Amino acid sequence: MPASAQATGAAALGDGVVEDAEARAWLVRANPAAKVVAALVVVAGLVPVVDPVSSGVVLAAVALMLPFAGLHRGLLVPLGLPLLLMGSSIGVVTLLFGDGGPAAALGTAVRLLAIALPGMLVGLTSDPTELADALVQKLKVPERPALGVLAAVRLVPLLAAQWRTLGLARRARGLEAGRNPATALAIFAGKVFALLVRSIRTGTQLATAMDARSFGTGRRTHARVSRWRAADTGLLAGTVAVLCAAHGLSLALGTWTPLFS
Numbered sequence: 027m028p029a030s031a032q033a034t035g036a037a038a039l040g041d042g043v044v045e046d047a048e049a050r051a052w053l054v055r056a057n058p059a060a061k062v063v064a065a066l067v068v069v070a071g072l073v074p075v076v077d078p079v080s081s082g083v084v085l086a087a088v089a090l091m092l093p094f095a096g097l098h099r100g101l102l103v104p105l106g107l108p109l110l111l112m113g114s115s116i117g118v119v120t121l122l123f124g125d126g127g128p129a130a131a132l133g134t135a136v137r138l139l140a141i142a143l144p145g146m147l148v149g150l151t152s153d154p155t156e157l158a159d160a161l162v163q164k165l166k167v168p169e170r171p172a173l174g175v176l177a178a179v180r181l182v183p184l185l186a187a188q189w190r191t192l193g194l195a196r197r198a199r200g201l202e203a204g205r206n207p208a209t210a211l212a213i214f215a216g217k218v219f220a221l222l223v224r225s226i227r228t229g230t231q232l233a234t235a236m237d238a239r240s241f242g243t244g245r246r247t248h249a250r251v252s253r254w255r256a257a258d259t260g261l262l263a264g265t266v267a268v269l270c271a272a273h274g275l276s277l278a279l280g281t282w283t284p285l286f287s
Contacts, residue, residue, distance in 0.1 A: 051096030051151070052257070058152040059160035060258035064265040065144040071269040072137050075276070076130055077283040081137035083272035088143045095151050105146065113139040133283065154179040156252065163252040173241050177232055181225075188224055192217045 053061070068088075072081055092102070117135030124130055158176035161167040196202075201213060276282040 052094045053091060053147065054096045054151045056261055057160055057164065057252060057254055057258040058157040059164035059252065060261050061148045061152060062165070064261055065148050067262070067265050067269065068144050069141050072141055074285050075283060076133040076137060076285055077276050077281045078129060078133040078136050079276040079279055079281045080272040081133060081140045083275060084268060085136055085140040085143065087268045088140065091147065095147055097150060109139055109142055159248060159250050160252040163248065164254060169241070169246060173236065177236070181228065185221065185225060189217065189221055192220055
């Protein structure tokens, strides 16, 4: 791929990822198909078990990948806090209403984080165009859903900008909640509904435009070739090795617990 194309692809990853093509981190350079398959392998390996040891080992291994993801440190806090809140809330609910005790609650929370974090890294470190090319060329996904994924990912920044515009428009009209939680909730619900209407209109227009250009109606040529490298095979092999080590350690410690036991 030409240097200019690499620079363009790196810049398209957003502010959270290193933009210089020569400084792209290892996980950013990996084939998106390999990252998607690795994330699915993690899901398949962790869904059947609920113990905290196996999930904790996988979570620690995924956390060790963060320095190789090319993410700015300032991006990890706003992204990590919702994950921690989600995992802790699920753990508390499991502890209060489940019958497995603290171990099952901790295992559920850690397992959720270990499953969600790889998916988040796939989205943050993959250029949408490269992801669509990899889905079609390497995973043999039909072009229509692959192009739909590309369009959806490309629309995320647009929806974020529209959300900010809705907030500024309401503030300009004097619609501020102040310290009233009921008013804040009503304003939030109104913004969500307005964004939903806008997203439906945008999606309809985009689908019409794609159909008019015959996207997904037959075989198409590809301007870019999705290349599978030895490092991509190593990523999959490493994922399987980590899962085997996690389950082996859990079995050795006697904490391995299947989901339906």
